[in-house]
Amino acid sequence: MPDATDVDGLTVGQVSTSLGVTVRALHHWDEIGLARPTLRTAAGYRLYTAGDLERLHRIVVYRELGLGLDRIRVILDDSTADVPGALRAQRIQVADRIDRLQRLSAGLDRMIDAHERGLLLTAEQQAAIFGPQWNPDWPAQASQRYGATTQWLQYAERSASRGPEEWQAVADAHAGLDRALGEAMDAGVTPGSPEANALVERHRELFASYFPLTRQMQVCLGRMYETDPGFAAHYDGIRTGLATWLRRIIDADARTHGIDPDTATWE
Incomplete structure (x- = not known):
């Protein structure tokens, strides 16, 4: 991992505040290799670059759509992934959940x-x-x-x-x-x-x-x-x-x- 001596970046706490994601989630995504900060300071602190933030933004969007982390990893890393197909499948699941919630509301x-x-x-x-x-x-x-x-x-x-x-x-x-x-x-x-x-x-x-x-x-x-x-x-x-x-x-x-x-x- 490159040293951040001459490069600016955002700390885990700053990214957490910026994206509305918990520090715990960021650490978990780092641990599983889904979204790792590219830089580290000389003191060992993680720093996220602009490219890292772009990937995190995409992860947050897909998470809000209800996709699981494994599916998100495929979408981000597999150039042959059928992203529209994955989103259509997710839309069907969301529609089913909406139907269940409407029935629950009526009940x-x-x-x-x-x-x-x-x-x-x-x-x-x-x-x-x-x-x-x-x-x-x-x-x-x-x-x-x-x-x-x-x-x-x-x-x-x-x-x-x-x-x-x-x-x-x-x-x-x-x-x-x-x-x-x-x-x-x-x-x-x-x-x-x-x-x-x-x-x-x-x-x-x-x-x-x-x-x-x-x-x-x-x-x-x-x-x-x-x-x-x-x-x-x-x-x-x-x-x-x-x-x-x-x-x-x-x-x-x-x-x-x-x-x-x-x-x-x-x-």
Whole structure:
């Protein structure tokens, strides 16, 4: 390497500032032979000449285009390299990344909306799926009431990936369970019986479409079905006394799993 006694050059630090490249990157490119400073001072400091800077400029440009160091080396050092072909291939990769990022952005938008709104359905879609008695303000109210809970976050994550068809399937499953509960009550199914316990398990599995539901949490829901005016009106509208009967079969099933309904907590 020529001595820089009578030739001006730029130090690693000066080049780093000039090109916006880290000193670490310059040292790495030097070590692998991609861009070595031509000169050294008598004290051993590296100095980059104008020709060195031109090569570095090209490296920086190609790096910003996303090319790897090995591909850049070929472009710079191989006179037979198909540079336009390499750039076209890179353009295809960039287009693919842009497409993935756009899909990611759309997914993030849906997730944000789901956390804030709960349901990514219009009021018309909600009425068509859940029936005319459905309150389209419920998702916003639930977000305000439960938005800080783990279960709401889990609900939002599921909601973000669910469209009208998936929600229709959930609504149909709920309607089917409501009919089965009413018919079981009419048939005199007793709490704690295999038939009643099967309905409780069906209810708990259905809630997995919203968030994981433990048996203790299910007991708390049973209490809410009986005491909350909205839920009580829903179940008692199916059969008079169904809200209480549902709470009782949930409690009985919990006891078979060693849970005291009187001390059950939301956990």
